[in-house]
Amino acid sequence: MSPSSDYPSIPVSPRHLTGDGPGLREFVDKYSSSIAMVGVLWSGDHLFPGTVETLDLLRGKGKRVVFVTNNSTKSRADYTKKLESLGIPATPEEIFSSSYSSSIYISRILNLPPQKRKVFVIGESGIEQELQSESIPFIGGTDPSYRRDIKPEDYKAIAAGDSSLLDPEVGVVLVGLDFHFNYLKLALAYHYIQRGAVFLATNIDSTLPNSGALFPGAGTMSAPLIMMLGKDPVALGKPSQAMMDAIEGKFQFDRKRACMVGDRANTDIRFGLEGQLGGTLAVLTGVSTKEDILGGPVRPSAYLDRLSDLLGLRQEAEAGH
Amino acid sequence: MSPSSDYPSIPVSPRHLTGDGPGLREFVDKYSSSIAMVGVLWSGDHLFPGTVETLDLLRGKGKRVVFVTNNSTKSRADYTKKLESLGIPATPEEIFSSSYSSSIYISRILNLPPQKRKVFVIGESGIEQELQSESIPFIGGTDPSYRRDIKPEDYKAIAAGDSSLLDPEVGVVLVGLDFHFNYLKLALAYHYIQRGAVFLATNIDSTLPNSGALFPGAGTMSAPLIMMLGKDPVALGKPSQAMMDAIEGKFQFDRKRACMVGDRANTDIRFGLEGQLGGTLAVLTGVSTKEDILGGPVRPSAYLDRLSDLLGLRQEAEAGH
Known part of the structure; x- marks a missing residue:
């Protein structure tokens, strides 16, 4: 190049x-x-x-x-508090996060069919808060019922498209940094996308700096899906x-x-x-x-x-x- | 091609x-x-x-x-039982799994320095049993102490190379299918490899068939590391x-x-x-x-x-x- x-x-x-x-x-x-x-x-x-x-x-x-x-794990309100706690005066309106950008994209740019307006979230509360701010319905995210091992019966239910595990109204999978990422969430995200959901990522940074070292970034949550699907998400962050x-x-x-x-x-x-x-x-x-x-x-x-x-x-x- | x-x-x-x-x-x-x-x-x-x-x-x-x-999640002994339960007579000697192949590679081909002979395992008991069959010391794997959230103090400890989280004897990271894959294990695997450990994968299949559908395969456990490191593992499966x-x-x-x-x-x-x-x-x-x-x-x-x-x-x- x-x-x-x-x-x-x-x-x-x-x-x-x-x-x-x-x-x-x-x-x-x-x-x-x-x-x-x-x-x-x-x-x-x-x-x-x-x-x-x-x-x-x-x-x-x-x-x-x-x-x-x-960083999609915090909402704009969370970031304002964080800035203020560090002595930097700020308002939520001065802050632009990838979770906010994603919510704007879903609500104002994606033209989802009426029965496919729900978002399956891999991510933390920052994403949830910004989806709420745009009145977008979602499942997954920090819901503790997804923080469990996959069970033998889950394979059959997922393969059969059972609505107890695969909500038929999900039209978008939004992937951000999720400290509670697990096999079940990955399997569900894959099946939603295979069934037609739009594959979005808040951002695809491979690493996240902390304490002077690098840790897994939001991109590492999309990486398994990219490998399985053979396609990249639409990324909404820089x-x-x-x-x-x-x-x-x-x-x-x-x-x-x-x-x-x-x-x-x-x-x-x-x-x-x-x-x-x-x-x-x-x-x-x-x-x-x-x-x-x-x-x-x-x-x-x-x-x-x-x-x-x-x-x-x-x-x-x-x-x- | x-x-x-x-x-x-x-x-x-x-x-x-x-x-x-x-x-x-x-x-x-x-x-x-x-x-x-x-x-x-x-x-x-x-x-x-x-x-x-x-x-x-x-x-x-x-x-x-x-x-x-x-499939690295089962050992050769496990597979023999599985075959027999399905009515197929078999002996462990007729079975060749990627976890066995990985163990052979580590014990007989990799020339690890004396103080770097331990393996950090991402995977299930099949890998552990085959490492044991070759007398290879390991940590991680099914150890329940790794099945937890990352804590704020972990970032500092990992960044500092604290031996309570990063065992200085680890010279290999072996990545197989792990139904209990999590952020902490991913962060540790990344830091071990950054500190010089050899990056091995039992196999890099992106998907695993079950119940007539596809689920995340062992490759999806390596995918985040490949993205973070910009390099592929040595894969020991077909x-x-x-x-x-x-x-x-x-x-x-x-x-x-x-x-x-x-x-x-x-x-x-x-x-x-x-x-x-x-x-x-x-x-x-x-x-x-x-x-x-x-x-x-x-x-x-x-x-x-x-x-x-x-x-x-x-x-x-x-x-x-």
């Missing part, structure tokens, strides 16, 4: 803005909105130092900040442009005056580039390394060692520029 | 032997051994009609029959030739006088073709259809609608041929 053909606006060499006051000011002045992946703010339960001050600085300069996350369209529909921002801020080249930065945002800014506190940013096929306009390097703008201001 | 370059011995058109008495006799007379996938004998707990008589007939003609299965080598090592048969009998073109038949057996016989009672057999890239020498069509040999004999 040649970057120049797929991403015509990518510079050959992303600009390193850490410690470059004038460069920072020039870069930040170009944008009125920033779409920040929440992964640049914290890792696990650890807020990166200087995050609050950095967001204050951007908001003080009149920049609108939208927090985007592929880098799917379905998510960017939903963000734009909601916030009515000018893409050319928006900057994507993220820590993963092939999802966050790709999301911004394919969405033709004015700029993309990578931070090196997450998954992608400097080598990925400088040498990989997907390159941002600029990069910082850490998000709080934006505080260099303060010194720039104090120095009278 | 061109069949003619990969499988030089494949006939363009597999011969249909159902109802063709002389063809059957000519075909069967060529071989002294048959390696039969157990999938051709039964589905779920349902023995295909005529199976016992067909095996009697083959044995009566002096053919050695070896039963091969990718169609891996590691399994054929082990079968040959054990039974000392002449490959040119052996026939592979199976119901999946791209695993069973491929296994026989790549192993350069004298013949391959597909039966249509399983996954592959007549269209797969006649039109697919992997074609057997001959095919039957069902295994018991071999009983046509009896009529052939009675007719005085």
